[in-house]
Amino acid sequence: MIQRPLGKSGLTVSALGFGAGPVGSEALSDADAEALLHGVLDAGITLIDTAPSYGVSEERIGRFLGSRRREFVLSTKCGYGVPGVEDWTPECITRGVDLALQRLRTDVLDVLHFHSCPPDVLHRPGLIEALTRAVEAGKVRAAAYSGDNAGLDAALETGAFAVVQTSVNLFDQRSLDHGVAKAQERGVGVIAKRPLANAPWRFPGRPYAHDVGEYWERMQRMALQTDGLDWPELALRFTAFAPGVATCIVGTTRLDNLRANARTLEQGPLPEPTVQAIRDAFRRHDTGWDGVI
Numbered sequence: 136m137i138q139r140p141l142g143k144s145g146l147t148v149s150a151l152g153f154g155a156g157p158v159g160s161e162a163l164s165d166a167d168a169e170a171l172l173h174g175v176l177d178a179g180i181t182l183i184d185t186a187p188s189y190g191v192s193e194e195r196i197g198r199f200l201g202s203r204r205r206e207f208v209l210s211t212k213c214g215y216g217v218p219g220v221e222d223w224t225p226e227c228i229t230r231g232v233d234l235a236l237q238r239l240r241t242d243v244l245d246v247l248h249f250h251s252c253p254p255d256v257l258h259r260p261g262l263i264e265a266l267t268r269a270v271e272a273g274k275v276r277a278a279a280y281s282g283d284n285a286g287l288d289a290a291l292e293t294g295a296f297a298v299v300q301t302s303v304n305l306f307d308q309r310s311l312d313h314g315v316a317k318a319q320e321r322g323v324g325v326i327a328k329r330p331l332a333n334a335p336w337r338f339p340g341r342p343y344a345h346d347v348g349e350y351w352e353r354m355q356r357m358a359l360q361t362d363g364l365d366w367p368e369l370a371l372r373f374t375a376f377a378p379g380v381a382t383c384i385v386g387t388t389r390l391d392n393l394r395a396n397a398r399t400l401e402q403g404p405l406p407e408p409t410v411q412a413i414r415d416a417f418r419r420h421d422t423g424w425d426g427v428i
């Protein structure tokens with residue numbers, strides 16, 4: 136598995152990370168979640184991304200991977216969901232850090248993101264300072280921002296974040312010319328979320344969910360040639376080797392898909408003409424195709 140520096144954060148991560156959103160679903164049994172999480176580390180993946188809003192994901196990672204904590208970079212999020220505390224306040228950040236440490240059964244969060252913090256909220260007095268204090272206290276290694284579009288631009292302008300997480304995929308490329316390029320210039324590590332665009336090719340008609348529905352629509356419009364590759368391979372190799380991207384976090388509940396994704400990365404970057412055709416198709420059809428949050 137390719138390992139890369141996560142910008143200048145001092146952290147090193149596998150080029151394929153694990154998006155632990157699906158691990159939080161109660162539809163997945165404890166036993167299956169445990170097997171999946173161990174399978175992630177056994178496949179050589181060294182970045183796991185979670186959030187308080189992903190059901191029981193944080194709690195399960197703490198419970199099932201506590202004994203293997205040194206084997207991976209742990210990334211989570213904050214800004215909301217602290218009982219009795221208003222969202223997006225300094226107290227919410229400070230107490231959110233301590234609650235996350237407890238749920239994840241660890242003494243340090245390697246990466247802690249402001250989770251989709253709107254640009255106007257980002258500048259609330261004391262908010263960024265609360266995150267910086269958690270870094271200074273040794274409870275967080277890298278202060279991070281997760282979001283897209285104007286929010287990502289605003290976050291990068293503050294200079295306060297060592298890592299950002301944003302959508303990058305075949306059907307979500309605006310960030311490559313903006314936030315990702317800017318982050319790369321400044322040594323900020325980039326985690327690409329939604330690297331498979333939520334796999335819209337699985338659906339014969341537009342799916343109801345807004346995110347995959349939007350990507351499905353863009354996929355029809357772009358009408359890409361896959362050059363003999365299957366869709367997951369085309370999508371993953373495009374995102375994982377995009378300039379400025381350190382790692383991409385695929386969400387899956389299936390170990391066979393996870394292992395296939397790991398093998399796909401061994402194929403390396405797509406041929407340059409294929410990448411250019413994908414970039415051109417996006418630019419030709421982009422009619423306000425903002426990043427999907």
Ligand SMILES: NC(=O)c1ccc[n+]([C@@H]2O[C@H](COP(=O)([O-])OP(=O)(O)OC[C@H]3O[C@@H](n4cnc5c(N)ncnc54)[C@H](OP(=O)(O)O)[C@@H]3O)[C@@H](O)[C@H]2O)c1
Binds near residue numbers: 328330367387393
């Ligand atoms: N910060 C944020 O606001 C935010 C927002 C969205 C996502 N995220 C993060 O990014 C992670 C990934 O995003 P995502 O899960 O929304 O999108 P994604 O990784 O682009 O797509 C996930 C979908 O792809 C399917 N898949 C995975 N490998 C496959 C393969 N080899 N072949 C076919 N299908 C495959 C999965 O289905 P199976 O389960 O069937 O494999 C799943 O439905 C999340 O888990 C989360 O950590 C963060």
